[in-house]
Amino acid sequence: MKLTKIIVLIMLSFLGFSKNSTAQEQDWANLTKYKEANTKAKTASVVFMGNSITEGWANVNPDFFTANNYANRGISGQTTPQMLLRFRQDVISLKPKAVVILAGTNDIAGNTGPITLEQIRDNILSMVELAQANDILPIVCSVLPAYDYPWRPGLQPNIKIPKLNALLEDMCTKTGAVYLDYFTSLADERNGLPKKHSYDEVHLTEEGYKELEKMVAACLKKQL
Structure with missing residues (x-):
């Protein structure tokens, strides 16, 4: 017994x-978070895939998404393997014209364990390939500047993020994906975020989101 x-x-x-x-x-990938919303939405013109920076965007300016039939599929704390696992249900199922992928900073922070910059790039590459296979334009954003992570200091994201962004830009060149460079416009002399754009060195203020909106709106207008 x-x-x-x-x-x-x-x-x-x-x-x-x-x-x-x-x-x-x-x-693990929070597959249940948007399950009901995906059923109700059925389609979206553009899906924004990301972590807390993307999720917080809908809280700061929900009209940006609702007025344009954009679907926000950000989940706080998520890393690229988690996003890859939910990509089919949270992006492809909505049949968008484009997907805006902003990911990688939580991987560098080690939120789901050790991972190399190349492995982060490869996870995003897999999302790009899934999008292209389903006639969805992939727009890969540079990882936003971060001088340090308040919840896990000492990992030197100000050094690692530019290296990851170089890998992402090269990947976009090779695959035909669109590279959207947020980093250059937002970074200060430390490769961090200035106070007017961030309240904690990582997450954005309303002014920070306004900068993102201008850049992504221009990119979508050009590409779609």
């Missing part, structure tokens, strides 16, 4: 349903 109980517990742990498992661990 005791042996049977042990075997059952082991099996449950492999299935991800052990007593110590959390809802977040069971839904």
